[in-house]
Structures are given as C-alpha cells and as structure tokens.
Amino acid sequence: MKERFNRFMRGRYGADELSRFILVLFIVCIIANAFTRSNLFYAVSLGLLVVSYYRMFSRNHAARWAENQKYLSMKGRLLSKLGLTARQREQRKNYHIYHCPSCRQKIRIPRGKGRICITCPKCGHEFTKKS
Ligand SMILES: [Zn+2]
Structure with a gap:
C-alpha cells in the first residue's frame, strides 16, 4: 500500500507553505461552518480542499512553485507592513x-x-x- 502510494506520488508536487496555509484556512472554514451552519463556509471549505489536493498531486512543478513564491512574498509584505517580522x-x-x-x-x-x-x-x- 505504502509502495503504491509512493509510486503514485512520484513526480508530483506535494506539500509546501501555501498548502499548509490552505489547510489552515480549510480548518477555519470547517469550524466556522460547524458554528454557523452556513452553506458559504461549507462551499469555501470544499473549494479549498479541492485546490489543496489539486496542488499536491500536480505535476506542473514550475507553476506550483511560482504560486508558493507569490504566497511567500505576499505573506512577507503583509508581516512587514504589520511590523511582525522577527x-x-x-x-x-x-x-x-x-x-x-x-x-x-x-x-x-x-x-x-x-x-x-x-x-x-x-x-x-x-x-x-x-x-
Ligand atoms: Zn527630514
């Protein structure tokens, strides 16, 4: 089973900082949905899950890498604007x-x-x- 999974994941992009961020958003939406029973949070969390799987199993490393870089630079700019960098x-x-x-x-x-x-x-x- 593990062998099959490894073969399946070969050549695929896997997880990065952006996927971790998407996962956190996903969890936030799930919790928000549990409290509000709002279809909006349910739909958004489903969308985030799809995006996160799509990125992890993607074979287009250049595009995923570029997305991650974009995310990192946006995060850096935001932290710096808020004065939160180390x-x-x-x-x-x-x-x-x-x-x-x-x-x-x-x-x-x-x-x-x-x-x-x-x-x-x-x-x-x-x-x-x-x-
Ligand atoms: Zn001056």
Whole structure:
C-alpha cells in the first residue's frame, strides 16, 4: 500500500507553505461552518480542499512553485507592513523609529536616552523626541 502510494506520488508536487496555509484556512472554514451552519463556509471549505489536493498531486512543478513564491512574498509584505517580522520585533525592543516631520524619512533612535534632539540625515531638519 505504502509502495503504491509512493509510486503514485512520484513526480508530483506535494506539500509546501501555501498548502499548509490552505489547510489552515480549510480548518477555519470547517469550524466556522460547524458554528454557523452556513452553506458559504461549507462551499469555501470544499473549494479549498479541492485546490489543496489539486496542488499536491500536480505535476506542473514550475507553476506550483511560482504560486508558493507569490504566497511567500505576499505573506512577507503583509508581516512587514504589520511590523511582525522577527527583525522588526527585535528592532522595536532596542530602537524607536521616528519619521522626520519635514520629509517623512524613517529615523532609528536607540531607546532609553531621554529627550534628545534629532537631526534628520536626509534634510537636516531638527526635532526633539523622547527616546
Ligand atoms: Zn527630514
């Protein structure tokens, strides 16, 4: 049985980050459906299941890979916009990020130095902030 499954999966794309995300969405929809008994969630969860199987058993690796890359870049952009990347969280612990009131340049100031006068490196505008 395992041998047959392995033969079946040979050359197929399998799971990636995007399939895991689709699986999570699927579970969310199943739970939402259980609570609301809404046909919408049922239909969406069915659709997600079909998409996820289609991607796993697909032989078109280039297309699936491109979809996954697209998903990863969208996820990266969203996390970065929300300030949730590991690097940004680390930065926030040690630095304040201010925007220059005159040119909107981002300026990184170490925390815990009291009130300081900041000179914008881009336009030279000076302003005072608590660090
Ligand atoms: Zn400036």
